[in-house]
Amino acid sequence: ENPLSISWHDSAWIPMLSPANVLDYFSERTNPFYDKSCNNEIIKMQRLSPEQLNNMTGMEYILLHAQEPILYVVRKQHRHSQQQVTPLADYYIIAGVVYQAPDLYSVLNSRLLTSLHNIQSAFDEALSYSRYHPSKGYWWEFKDKEDKKREGGKKKPEEMSSAFQRQRVDMLLGELADKFPPKFAQPKRGDQPVPVEEDRKPGEQAAQVKEEKSEDTPNQNHSSSGSRSNQSMQPPEKRMKLSKQS
Structure with a gap:
């Protein structure tokens, strides 16, 4: 299996990863990238200090780079002496998941x-x-190609409006209602709508009716007096005819 296409992680270690224990996390038995024949395993079994790796020869793992808390780079190398090593592979740990870094080829x-x-x-x-x-x-x-694409293409489903869009529309409708108030009002829930001009108290309606009557009576008196004066101004013959007709 190609090691570049696999990954490994242990959920129990992820919250507590740090530069001090990342090599212990990498050396777990279930990690497929870890070689149990390395010098790190020998030091771990003999409970020696990690500094003893510099005095040994063979394959080993070291922490090459650390960027807490998200990124750690572990290098696999072969040590020939204290000053001479040959890199073999690099592994990077991102958010607790271990991957093998691809080579240039x-x-x-x-x-x-x-x-x-x-x-x-x-x-x-x-x-x-x-x-x-x-x-x-x-x-x-x-x-032909364009026609096939049009025939085979499917319409995209309409997207639902977001909460922000709905609240924005409600605010605009409220502003329009304030600028242009409705012509009908509903006094109580369940009642029939009443025009806003007629939505007045009974006392106000009665007062308005009295004012309209008081304005009409002078006009009627004036019209009756005017008709009488017109009759008096007419000649006697016409007055006789009018009296007979009446």
């Missing part, structure tokens, strides 16, 4: 394969648009 290989795949896909798509006829030659035709 793996990175270049992955990037080249991705680029070749994208280029091949572009050529295949361009080839699907080309047309040829013996009398016309070669030409490009994109209509």
Whole structure:
């Protein structure tokens, strides 16, 4: 199995990880990246100080870089002497999850394969648009492809409005209601709506009716007196005819 495609973690250790115990966390038995034949395991079994690794030869693990509390880098190396070591692999621990860092060959290989795949896909798509006829030659035709995309395309589901949008609309509706008040009002719940102009107290309505009557009576008196004066101003013959008709 390719070690670049796997990861490992232990949930019990993650909350307490620190530079002092990260190597102990990495040396857990269930970690597939840890080699139990290393010098770290010998020191751990003999309960020696980690500084004794510099006096030993063979494979070992060291803490190369620490950026608390999220990132730790552990290096696997082969020690030949106190001053001479050969790096073998690097492992990075992000949020308690252990991964193996890819080497330069793996990175270049992955990037080249991705680029070749994208280029091949572009050529295949361009080839699907080309047309040829013996009398016309070669030409490009994109209509069929666009029609197929339109027929096969599905409508996206409508997104629900957010709470902010709904509250914003309510505020705008409230401002409009203040600027343009409704023409009907409902005095009590369950009653029929009443026009705002007629929504007055009975005493106010009676006072308004009395004022309207008082304004109408002078006009009626004036009209009756005017009719009498008109009759008196008419000649005697017309007055006789009017009296007979009445």
